[in-house]
Amino acid sequence: MSARLALPLPSLSKRRSKLGAVRSLVPGLLLCGAVTLAATLLQAVEERLFGRAWLEALVLGILIGTAVRTAWTPSARPLAVPLIHFCPDIAAAPDGRQVWLTLKDVGRTLEFNAAAPFEVPKVIDIGPITNHVNFVRNAEGQFAYVTVGGLSQVKVFNTDGYQQVAAIDVGALPHGLWPSGDGSRVYVGLENADGAAVIDTAQQADRLPSRVFCAGGGQPPRVEFAGAEAVPGPAG
16 A cells, blocks of 8 residues: 655645735836836947947946836835845944944935844935945044945935034945045045045045046946055055
């Protein structure tokens, strides 16, 4: 006599629920495809008219998506899947009390406490294409520096009260940024400017940053790192 193994089958209601969840994703996937196609075509037009793409399809897609999201708000309905925003960067503050992360597709930063139960005291509307965040701690306090690609700015916030203390014009599409070891400067990669900006943190509110241009052959600088005493000084 042969033995049969009885396997539990998913109920009809569960299968219908999963099918409904998949169907609910179709409009969003179609919209993503349309935005991707439009961005790709715009890049091709740029290359044909100017001989090069001043804005890559990725950047164009983000700008088009931001414009669509600003102009059209979908009707409220229960979500089939949890809402997830793209987080390109996360950084811990030097004092160890806060963690900041950027939400690029909605132009915000989210701050949460580094100790349990990890409350979220603040979400800040920063601006389109909020890319990277890093920190400087000096005699004036502790500050978060956030690159805002859509505004070509770096915005600076006091981490004690989350007040914006500066909005610094740095150049086309700021991306990664990194402070110097002593906190006196912040280096910013300019993705669409083939170079970098250097911010003097002591005079951040009223001084334009200096610029360092890279011979990158059109390759976009995306990330900056600064290492203290990585290169010997005059004495060494």
